[in-house]
Amino acid sequence: MTVIAVIGSQWGDEGKGKAVDFLAERADYVARFNGGNNAGHTVINQFGAFKIHLVPSGIFAKNTTGLIGGGVVIDPTVLIEEIEMLNKAGVGVDGRLWVSPRAHIIMPYHKILDGLYEEAKGAGATGTTRRGIGPVFADKVSYNGIRWTDFASDRFEQRLEVQLTLKNKIIAALGGEALKREQVRDEYRGYYEKVKPYLKELFSLVQDGLKANKTFLLEQAMGSFLDTDWGTYPFVTASTTIPSAASAGLGIPPKYIQNVIGVTKAYTTRVGGGPLPTEIYDYDSDVYKKFGEVAATTGRIRRVGWLDLEIVKTAAQLSGMTEICLTKLDVLSGLKEIQVCTGYKLNGETVRYADVDAYGLDQVECVYETFPGWSEDISKAKSFEDLPINAQKYVKMIEDAAGVSVKWIGVGPAREETIRR
Ligand code: GDP
Ligand code: IMO
Ligand code: MG
Numbered sequence: 144m145t146v147i148a149v150i151g152s153q154w155g156d157e158g159k160g161k162a163v164d165f166l167a168e169r170a171d172y173v174a175r176f177n178g179g180n181n182a183g184h185t186v187i188n189q190f191g192a193f194k195i196h197l198v199p200s201g202i203f204a205k206n207t208t209g210l211i212g213g214g215v216v217i218d219p220t221v222l223i224e225e226i227e228m229l230n231k232a233g234v235g236v237d238g239r240l241w242v243s244p245r246a247h248i249i250m251p252y253h254k255i256l257d258g259l260y261e262e263a264k265g266a267g268a269t270g271t272t273r274r275g276i277g278p279v280f281a282d283k284v285s286y287n288g289i290r291w292t293d294f295a296s297d298r299f300e301q302r303l304e305v306q307l308t309l310k311n312k313i314i315a316a317l318g319g320e321a322l323k324r325e326q327v328r329d330e331y332r333g334y335y336e337k338v339k340p341y342l343k344e345l346f347s348l349v350q351d352g353l354k355a356n357k358t359f360l361l362e363q364a365m366g367s368f369l370d371t372d373w374g375t376y377p378f379v380t381a382s383t384t385i386p387s388a389a390s391a392g393l394g395i396p397p398k399y400i401q402n403v404i405g406v407t408k409a410y411t412t413r414v415g416g417g418p419l420p421t422e423i424y425d426y427d428s429d430v431y432k433k434f435g436e437v438a439a440t441t442g443r444i445r446r447v448g449w450l451d452l453e454i455v456k457t458a459a460q461l462s463g464m465t466e467i468c469l470t471k472l473d474v475l476s477g478l479k480e481i482q483v484c485t486g487y488k489l490n491g492e493t494v495r496y497a498d499v500d501a502y503g504l505d506q507v508e509c510v511y512e513t514f515p516g517w518s519e520d521i522s523k524a525k526s527f528e529d530l531p532i533n534a535q536k537y538v539k540m541i542e543d544a545a546g547v548s549v550k551w552i553g554v555g556p557a558r559e560e561t562i563r564r
Pocket of ligand 1: 155156157158159160161182183184186439469470473474553554555556
């Protein structure tokens with residue numbers, strides 16, 4: 144059997160959506176296991192261009208079944224809208240998209256609290272997506288969550304009542320507006336009716352699939368360094384983003400996860416607060432303009448930096464990466480010189496990512512190596528040999544540093560703009 148985890152090796156937005164879309168052709172199941180609709184995964188293929196937040200990006204492959212595991216937190220409005228959008232685009236998800244009833248639901252008070260907490264933190268804010276992610280995961284682990292399974296009885300109403308009593312007090316204390324019980328109840332009952340046809344306990348389906356040697360593609364949301372434990376805490380997200388999360392979030396024993404594809408951007412981006420050692424601040428520079436991106440979920444401008452090999456290497460070690468999918472190599476075309484961070488110094492000493500916390504990482508000095516660039520447009524390259532020699536050297540340098548081979552190279556945003564080695 145083949146269980147393949149696709150993970151981001153930086154701070155998110157590495158191009159996981161595109162990678163999962165082109166890998167899904169050969170997958171029986173494509174599954175999300177962590178995070179929620181804070182994720183924004185871009186897919187560009189024969190159906191059109193999509194920014195997907197909850198449905199696995201591999202759903203476009205017609206023989207694939209999409210799974211949203213119990214480890215995912217769901218804003219029903221986003222899920223319903225996404226299902227409608229995909230059906231309208233001719234993707235046809237009915238009968239092949241299943242949502243775990245164990246998944247926790249993002250309630251209106253989670254979104255309100257996310258915003259109020261951020262505002263209270265002022266300059267120290269995390270820069271969240273304000274989708275309610277931190278508060279819903281906090282409720283999950285403090286036994287205050289509401290799950291789809293609660294709708295099967297009057298438990299939903301009972302739990303909602305308790306939560307609204309608690310949350311309205313906090314919201315009022317922070318200067319927000321209290322929520323009305325009947326309104327929330329009726330609204331969410333309506334959402335449940337729409338989501339109901341997609342709810343299915345995934346345990347037997349996953350176990351039978353593993354037994355029958357089916358191929359599972361596990362689509363991580365966010366990146367390795369937004370992980371609650373291993374990321375740049377407190378500038379992280381509220382879920383585990385390393386492959387072990389797929390075990391809890393989907394019910395796949397860890398021993399099955401033998402392939403880990405690390406999606407790695409040829410430079411670095413980050414959205415929100417927190418350290419970014421290779422950050423480029425010269426906003427008028429060519430490089431800054433080239434690397435610039437708009438966030439898929441919030442529409443914010445992403446912060447940009449040079450490739451950080453210490454980050455990629457640490458991600459490879461943390462996740463047991465077996466292959467790299469390098470994305471956006473085409474974006475580097477036209478740069479005379481390319482800087483790459485090969486390691487960090489702090490007070491004259493070499494330090495690794497894990498030796499410092501987020502505040503220490505903000506203080507490290509990057510050791511840079513300069514690589515010669517290439518001027519050719521590489522977006523039409525079909526093989527590694529089609530790439531200019533300096534681009535080939537850049538790829539090999541990443542392999543050497545990470546100790547992992549680069550198996551796919553992205554030369555454009557569309558599915559077919561990918562070199563397979
Ligand atoms: P994800 O969250 O990891 O799925 O990544 P996002 O979709 O948020 O951001 C990645 C961005 O890079 C999107 O705009 C993609 O369309 C784009 N992209 C992905 N791979 C490539 C590539 O190889 N070349 C170019 N030019 N764009 C790419
Ligand atoms: P994908 O799956 C990039 C960041 C936010 C913020 C921090 C916490 O598209 O790669 P949260 O709303 O999760 O509480 O915000 O995490 N963040 C992401 N950054 N890509 C993502 O997802 C992200 N999901 C969350 O910007 O800094
Ligand atoms: Mg994204």
